[in-house]
Amino acid sequence: MPAELVSFRGSNNGLCIFLNCEESLGAVLEQLTQKLMKANGFFTGAPVTVCTLGRLLSPDEFRELVQLITVTFHLRLVAVDQRTEEELKKNPLSVWYDHMTRPPGEMEAAGSGHAGGERAGRSTSQAGARGAAASRQEREGARSSLATLETERAEGEPGAEAITGSGIPRATLLLKRTLRSGQDVRFDGNVVVLGDVNPGAEIVASGDIVVLGHLRGVAHAGARGDRRAVVAAFRLSPTQLRIADFIGRAPDGKIVPPNAPEVARIRDDAVVIEQYLG
Amino acid sequence: MQGKVYVVTSGKGGVGKTTATANIGTGLAALGRKVALIDADIGLRNLDVVLGLENRIVYDLTHVADGLCRLRQALIRDKRMEHLYLLPAAQTKDKTAVSPDQMQAICDELRDDFDFILVDSPAGIEQGFRNAIAGADDAIIVTTPEVSAVRDADRIIGLLESAGFEQDHRMLVINRLKPSMVRRGDMMDIDDVQEILSVPLLGVVPDDESIIVSTNRGDPAVLDQSSRAGQAFRNIVRRILGEEVPLMDLNDQNGFLARFRRLVGIG
Numbered sequence: 016m017p018a019e020l021v022s023f024r025g026s027n028n029g030l031c032i033f034l035n036c037e038e039s040l041g042a043v044l045e046q047l048t049q050k051l052m053k054a055n056g057f058f059t060g061a062p063v064t065v066c067t068l069g070r071l072l073s074p075d076e077f078r079e080l081v082q083l084i085t086v087t088f089h090l091r092l093v094a095v096d097q098r099t100e101e102e103l104k105k106n107p108l109s110v111w112y113d114h115m116t117r118p119p120g121e122m123e124a125a126g127s128g129h130a131g132g133e134r135a136g137r138s139t140s141q142a143g144a145r146g147a148a149a150s151r152q153e154r155e156g157a158r159s160s161l162a163t164l165e166t167e168r169a170e171g172e173p174g175a176e177a178i179t180g181s182g183i184p185r186a187t188l189l190l191k192r193t194l195r196s197g198q199d200v201r202f203d204g205n206v207v208v209l210g211d212v213n214p215g216a217e218i219v220a221s222g223d224i225v226v227l228g229h230l231r232g233v234a235h236a237g238a239r240g241d242r243r244a245v246v247a248a249f250r251l252s253p254t255q256l257r258i259a260d261f262i263g264r265a266p267d268g269k270i271v272p273p274n275a276p277e278v279a280r281i282r283d284d285a286v287v288i289e290q291y292l293g
Numbered sequence: 294m295q296g297k298v299y300v301v302t303s304g305k306g307g308v309g310k311t312t313a314t315a316n317i318g319t320g321l322a323a324l325g326r327k328v329a330l331i332d333a334d335i336g337l338r339n340l341d342v343v344l345g346l347e348n349r350i351v352y353d354l355t356h357v358a359d360g361l362c363r364l365r366q367a368l369i370r371d372k373r374m375e376h377l378y379l380l381p382a383a384q385t386k387d388k389t390a391v392s393p394d395q396m397q398a399i400c401d402e403l404r405d406d407f408d409f410i411l412v413d414s415p416a417g418i419e420q421g422f423r424n425a426i427a428g429a430d431d432a433i434i435v436t437t438p439e440v441s442a443v444r445d446a447d448r449i450i451g452l453l454e455s456a457g458f459e460q461d462h463r464m465l466v467i468n469r470l471k472p473s474m475v476r477r478g479d480m481m482d483i484d485d486v487q488e489i490l491s492v493p494l495l496g497v498v499p500d501d502e503s504i505i506v507s508t509n510r511g512d513p514a515v516l517d518q519s520s521r522a523g524q525a526f527r528n529i530v531r532r533i534l535g536e537e538v539p540l541m542d543l544n545d546q547n548g549f550l551a552r553f554r555r556l557v558g559i560g
């Protein structure tokens with residue numbers, strides 16, 4: 016009789032599947048397959064959250080899991096929660112997308128706004144000066160209010176870019192919901208939100224971030240150092256926008272974004288916002 | 294018929310949860326519904342004060358939870374409304390004195406005897422909040438039109454979502470709106486708040502001195518026909534009972550000049 020590597024629990028939000036974090040993922044997924052087969056379609060279409068209890072999945076492992084859940088067994092994957100059992104216990108009511116996928120060796124820059132501020136404060140004066148210079152840079156094609164989006168350079172981590180490059184295919188996480196204050200998504204791949212990202216919410220992705228709604232919270236694209244990552248939104252007025260090791264923050268005071276989709280990207284060492292032209 | 298349980302909640306303190314609970318509850322009872330109010334703000338109880346019932350408290354929520362008295366014994370009958378009862382909070386204990394399971398059991402027991410059960414939630418997102426929502430079917434989220442209150446309301450709505458409160462089980466009350474400030478652009482207006490929270494609007498209550506007067510007297514404003522906040526709460530009550538009631542015109546001042554202007558058609 017093999018040890019229990021997989022356990023199921025029902026909740027208001029649907030099914031929770033807990034995966035043992037000590038055994039090999041292969042063995043765990045094998046048992047998951049058997050259990051779902053035994054359920055004989057009982058869970059088809061059910062919303063599920065998979066808790067990895069602290070195991071951090073690589074993009075490939077993530078894809079394998081998603082494939083198994085959604086394609087093989089036709090469950091509706093709501094989230095993959097990679098928090099440890101302890102973290103789960105501390106905040107059982109926590110939203111479902113909290114700390115979903117923490118990329119292994121996640122850059123510190125992906126920390127909270129405060130941490131970001133501290134980092135900027137601690138950065139060398141040279142980097143600071145460059146940041147200030149960058150904020151004054153403007154580019155053809157960039158919209159005029161761009162000048163007000165101050166760009167700062169967080170402490171340089173030159174090695175970081177080497178990890179990724181846009182050539183690498185990435186998993187994409189699709190969220191059909193509005194992210195509210197206090198909810199955050201961390202995902203090793205691209206994140207697409209079909210909804211708003213409210214002030215106080217945060218998305219950190221190693222790839223691109225696309226919001227088909229109003230982005231008012233914090234977005235960090237290319238969080239593992241990919242400076243080619245972009246943040247696009249139907250209405251782009253983030254509290255703070257980070258791409259790789261660049262930080263742009265909203266100008267103080269009220270901002271009214273134009274009534275059109277926009278894209279933020281890095282050009283010439285500054286975060287610039289441009290109209291999205293398809 | 295089983296009664297329905299509403300939790301009145303907000304995240305931020307001081308936005309008007311207790312005021313809303315007292316007024317909505319009293320308003321429902323005034324229309325003949327059987328109503329039980331539960332003060333889940335253990336340690337900071339004040340629903341009893343707002344209702345003017347403080348001097349009648351013998352047993353409280355924690356006594357019921359611990360089985361030290363029967364639920365019936367702890368319920369205090371309102372001094373005005375025949376069908377309104379209060380289950381008071383303990384003042385001397387803290388939020389952990391009651392568990393979510395116990396709260397749910399109490400709410401469920403009340404369903405047999407009451408049409409409406411309103412739970413006044415404490416501020417915050419900790420155990421007190423989890424207790425307050427444990428037995429509820431629907432949530433009434435109260436916010437003021439201030440950025441910080443709206444932010445906290447948004448957080449609460451997220452937590453309600455993950456606790457299983459679907460879209461049609463959440464509704465919003467915007468409290469303390471000041472039309473003059475909105476007109477000057479110094480306060481968020483209803484649309485600004487709705488843009489972020491996107492929760493169906495149950496009502497908008499103006500900032501009104503009569504609330505403070507009535508709170509001090511222990512006499513809910515909803516019973517005061519001349520109170521504008523009271524009118525807003527009466528509208529909310531009717532909406533809860535399923536009536537379509539348009540939002541009242543908050544700009545309408547009842548002063549002589551305004552009435553005169555309306556009379557001659559220039560206002």
Ligand SMILES: Nc1ncnc2c1ncn2[C@@H]1O[C@H](COP(=O)(O)OP(=O)(O)O)[C@@H](O)[C@H]1O
Nearest residue numbers: 306307308309310311312469499500501504508
């Ligand atoms: N519409 C209103 N107009 C004026 N004062 C109000 C209004 N609503 C609430 N207040 C006052 O605001 C304070 C906080 O209200 P309360 O209901 O106790 O908030 P909470 O229960 O959310 O902490 C009280 O002093 C109350 O009298």
Ligand SMILES: [Mg+2]
Nearest residue numbers: 310311334339
């Ligand atoms: Mg209160």
